[in-house]
Amino acid sequence: MRIAVLDNELCNPKKCSYECIAACPVNREGEECIYIGPDKFHPQINESLCIGCGLCHKKCPFNAWYIVNLPEEKKESPIMQYGVNGFRVFGLPVPFQGVVGLLGPNGTGKTSALRILSGQLAPNLGMVSEGRSKKDVYESLMKTHRGTELQNYFERLLKEDVKSVYKPQQVNLLPDVIKGTVKEALKNCPDEIIKQLELSAVLDRKLSEVSGGELQRVAIAAALAKDADIYYFDEPSSYLDVRQRVNVAMTIKKLAEKKLVMVVEHDLATLDIMADRIHIFYGSPGVYGIVSQPYSVRKGINNFLDGYIPEENVKFRDPLQFEATNEKKPSKTAAVAFDEMQKNYDQFSLTVDPGIIYQNEVVGVLGANGLGKTTFAKMLAERQDVKISYKPQYLDSDFAGTVAELLGTADRQDKIIMRQLGIERLMEKSVKNLSGGELQRVAIALCLMKDADLYLLDEPSAYLDVDQRMALAKILKSFGTVLIIDHDLMLINYVSDKAMLFTGEPGIRGHARVMTLNEGLNEFLKSLNVTFRKDPQTKRPRANKPDSVKDREQKEQGKYYL
Ligand code: SF4
Ligand code: SF4
Incomplete structure (x- = not known):
């Protein structure tokens, strides 16, 4: 069964000459496969005549048509169309x-x-x-x-x-x-x-x-x-x-x-x-x-x-792998080094131990909300001696223009990032009309497309689905130096070479240190009294049920993250 779906947001007959209609070979044979619909503006396709050649999609300047074959066994009618x-x-x-x-x-x-x-x-x-x-x-x-x-x-x-x-x-x-x-x-x-x-x-x-x-x-x-x-x-x-x-x-x-x-x-x-x-x-x-x-x-x-x-x-797709292979090797040259940092405001104080983030390293930031993770990210972002590209936690969709206008000129590497994040189809959409997940992907692309010594991503997984999170993880694995703050443990486990752990009392005081990923995850989960193991089939981290045999065994051995 073949279906034809028009993306109404992309279809803009004011900016085209109905190339989709002109291209259709069935129309050229004299039948009305694709025609102007009852609104006298947008085109429609008669799916029973369509031969699935895809020319309407290719010739449309905005690729507004999707021509898709449904899986063989999908013979029943949709519940909703x-x-x-x-x-x-x-x-x-x-x-x-x-x-x-x-x-x-x-x-x-x-x-x-x-x-x-x-x-x-x-x-x-x-x-x-x-x-x-x-x-x-x-x-x-x-x-x-x-x-x-x-x-x-x-x-x-x-x-x-x-x-x-x-x-x-x-x-x-x-x-x-x-x-x-x-x-x-x-x-x-x-x-x-x-x-x-x-x-x-x-x-x-x-x-x-x-x-x-x-x-x-x-x-x-x-x-x-x-x-x-x-x-x-x-x-x-x-x-x-x-x-x-x-x-x-x-x-x-x-x-x-x-x-x-x-x-x-x-x-x-x-x-x-x-x-x-x-x-x-x-x-x-x-x-x-x-x-x-x-x-x-x-x-x-x-x-x-x-x-x-x-x-x-x-x-429905190729498997998503959770055992990451390192496609880039962290170097021993520092991308960013910091001495002890201190920040005090209102009733909150943050202390960060001295640390080094090496070039090409991904540092996963762990810790509860309210311990100063975003404050630390902002302190780094303010530094004049290192070029930092920052994606904030909360996204602003006030830009009055299209995604293409916001992202500007893209080089070859940028285009690869945009393709991996699935942004190509969003280019003609207005930034104000993007959904949460679309806006997040555009904000990530905007951050990664800048030239920087360090890329700071604050909660990039919010509103992304699992496939999009994995696509992001793959980009980061072969990208530059990254500091990623996120609460999706699977994402952090997959992308990070090292951890930065924030401890303390939320809203009162925070303390941060850089350490190995295993130490970071173990110490972090210990503070939550939660244990994780790896699923033998997919290698994904799974939480143990509180007080189950595995939970007790891991706690006794001090292994909160296996
Ligand atoms: S689908 Fe494309 S080519 Fe066809 S009317 Fe819409 S914008 Fe024009
Ligand atoms: S897929 Fe081919 S046959 Fe079907 S409407 Fe488009 S151009 Fe016509």
Whole structure:
């Protein structure tokens, strides 16, 4: 089955001569395969006539068409299709007593699935032109899912008997829509939840003044405070440090003892702790997404990393490898050396021991939020004697122009980076309209495309999916000298040659030292009282269940990170 999808944001008939229509060989034979659609502006493709030659995509100045063959076995209709040549989603995750994890690239339908299951979006079963009544659609779905948990769920959706709560992905946008203090935003939230999510100290602060990690916990607390049947958490770990991720994972797990819970999460270590089942989403981002059957957490994550689901005989990409090979050798020449550094402000003090970052080294920065990691990054960024390129933690999308205008001229190396980060298709998009993940990739490219002695990346994994995190990790492995602050332990473990560990009391005092990666990870996890082992199949780090045999054994041996 072949599908044609038009990216409406890229298609701009004002700036072209309908090259796509002129190029189509089927049209030249006299049939109407590609034509101007009912809006008298954008083109449309009749998929049943299309022979898949791809000329419309090649000739379009903006590559706005995607012509894609679906996997052989995908014969059923989509559950949702957005317009005649629009994005489509096949299948749905199944609500279940426990935490259901949704794992897959951005743009493969996770949000659509959540909106359908919450009753916000009525599925159309791919019938974009004929209007079918809601009753008709749900009855048809109940028939196709007879005998499964989804049959009962669709019955409840039809009766409008499902109360749902959604924790959105981009928590940094919350202060734009909710004004006032944290206390006002959480006025109906029980004290127990506020305490559990460690928000008591920020209750009197304005939402516009709290950090990303605090905003994330406010959004989670606000969702937990509501009474609903099903709870959706879209990327609950962004901006949280590792200890907070474990805490949030355990809180969501507890909620799932009584309620249905679904979570979209790209930090595999957090997902591993939290989920009871996994649905894999795969496909072509922005074009189509397919939802797998549910799997156990280990199987689901491992199949996802392998890019292959043996039970469904589907291969959707090459495996993602977690055992990094060093493609560049750190040299013994210092890129940046620093003597003891000290910074005091308000009630916070930071001390950094003397250290050296050698050329071509990647230093992974570990530590809780509030210990001065970003302060240290800013102190380095202010130095005049070293050229530093800095990607800040919070991204500004105020630039009034396109991505191409923001990035400027690109040399050969820059173009490789842009391709690896999947930015080529974003070039004509306006920076203001980018999603969180798109903006993050553009900000990373902007940082890496500058000429510098040291590249400082503050939380580059926020809003990136697993494939994008691995693409970033591969770039950094063969790039220059990098200092990366991030809370995704898999990413840090993969890219880093050395660690810089921040310890102390959050918001009061921080102390930082450079050390070997193993020492850093071990000491850091010891401070959290959490142990990790390596999955024998994929070599990815997995958190041990608290108080399990492995957890106890590793703690006795002092090996918090195996
Ligand atoms: S798809 Fe491309 S060539 Fe066709 S109308 Fe749109 S911008 Fe023009
Ligand atoms: S893929 Fe080829 S046949 Fe299909 S619409 Fe484009 S140009 Fe025409």
